[in-house]
Amino acid sequence: MTRPAKASLISFALLAAFAAPGLAQSDLLKGPSIPAQTQNTIGSTNMNGHFTPVEGRPELAAFALVTTDPEKLASARDLENQRIFDLTTYLVDEIDAVREITDAIAAGNQTQAQILLAQLRLRYDPNLIRDPLLTELETMLDANQRAELTRILDDYWLRWAASQSDTMNMRPDSSAYKKAEHQLNNQLFQEDIRQAYDASLKRYRDTLDAIVAAIQPTDDQQAQIRTLITEHIKETKLKATNAQRQALMLDIYHLLDEDRQEQFFLFMTSIAIGRSG
Numbered sequence: 211m212t213r214p215a216k217a218s219l220i221s222f223a224l225l226a227a228f229a230a231p232g233l234a235q236s237d238l239l240k241g242p243s244i245p246a247q248t249q250n251t252i253g254s255t256n257m258n259g260h261f262t263p264v265e266g267r268p269e270l271a272a273f274a275l276v277t278t279d280p281e282k283l284a285s286a287r288d289l290e291n292q293r294i295f296d297l298t299t300y301l302v303d304e305i306d307a308v309r310e311i312t313d314a315i316a317a318g319n320q321t322q323a324q325i326l327l328a329q330l331r332l333r334y335d336p337n338l339i340r341d342p343l344l345t346e347l348e349t350m351l352d353a354n355q356r357a358e359l360t361r362i363l364d365d366y367w368l369r370w371a372a373s374q375s376d377t378m379n380m381r382p383d384s385s386a387y388k389k390a391e392h393q394l395n396n397q398l399f400q401e402d403i404r405q406a407y408d409a410s411l412k413r414y415r416d417t418l419d420a421i422v423a424a425i426q427p428t429d430d431q432q433a434q435i436r437t438l439i440t441e442h443i444k445e446t447k448l449k450a451t452n453a454q455r456q457a458l459m460l461d462i463y464h465l466l467d468e469d470r471q472e473q474f475f476l477f478m479t480s481i482a483i484g485r486s487g
Contacts, residue, residue, distance in 0.1 A: 250275050250358065252366050261373030264366075266290070267398070269343040272362040276355045285350060289343050297406035298448070300334055305443050308411060309436075331399050340367065340395050367391055410448055414439055421462070424477035425470045434465050 252271040255261045264271040273286050301308055307330055314323035335342070341363055348356045364382070371390035372380040380387045418439055422432055442450065442458045450458075463474055 250362055252362060253370060255369065255373075259373075261369060263370050267293075267343055267402075268363060268366055269341050269347055269359075272359055272366065273347050275362060276351060276359045282350045286343075286347060289346055293343065293402065294406050294409065297334075297402055298410045301403070301406055301411055302443060302447055304330060304333070305411075305440055308407070309440060312415060327400055327403070328396065330403070331396065335399070338392070338395065340391065367394070370394055411443070414443060421474070421477065425466070425473040427466065427470060431466060431470070435462050438462055438465075 252264050252268060252275065253261060267290060270286055270290055274283060277283070307326060311323055311326045311330070314320075314326060331338070344359070344363070348359065351359060368380065368382055368387065371387050371394060374390045374394070375386060380390070418436060421427075421435065427435060438458060438461050442454070446454055459478065463471055466474055
């Protein structure tokens with residue numbers, strides 16, 4: 211098969227491999243479900259004292275208790291979606307740090323991963339804000355509702371922090387509470403980061419892993435492929451044109467030796483046939 215024909219098939223296969231490159235807010239970033247509450251508290255404690263936190267951002271769960279206005283609830287969802295989009299942009303800007311974090315996780319080095327994640331958060335949010343959506347949510351409420359929203363959140367964080375300790379009577383001004391709140395706050399940030407990563411960068415990692423499994427590159431070739439993909443992300447900001455995607459695949463193809471070029475061609479062809487069939 212001629213080189214132009216191979217390039218054409220590789221280009222087509224790339225479009226399949228990096229399917230849905232845009233981030234559709236309505237599809238990818240739906241906010242977490244908020245269960246109906248029977249009282250003005252969020253999170254639940256069973257008879258054995260086990261505390262179950264809410265899914266997603268506590269601010270949204272508390273906001274849903276303070277108001278049932280559908281337009282305000284929809285606006286609250288938009289705030290959450292915007293946060294994930296903002297974090298997605300941040301991850302692209304911090305792609306080298308993301309690469310270090312995913313490497314640490316893949317190597318089973320959780321301590322290093324946690325350190326890198328903590329540094330990532332400090333660069334994004336130097337003040338380590340506990341309730342990042344609160345200020346904007348409060349603009350949709352009257353004074354009484356704002357006070358109730360704050361009360362619900364303070365109560366929630368205190369009960370959640372206390373559940374991490376040996377005592378259920380933790381004082382909000384104690385060092386033990388502040389330490390527990392900080393740890394839990396980091397957990398929530400990491401969950402937001404995971405959502406942003408899954409909605410944007412994970413497909414690139416999955417594609418790299420699939421290429422490596424298919425062609426078994428040398429260590430040097432694998433490092434070069436990874437660098438090409440990283441630079442592609444930096445340059446395109448997740449908005450690559452078809453020409454840019456084609457150029458990436460051809461760059462990968464040309465850095466390989468002849469045997470692996472053939473394997474890479476067969477791999478990309480199989481993706482093209484699978485997607486088109």
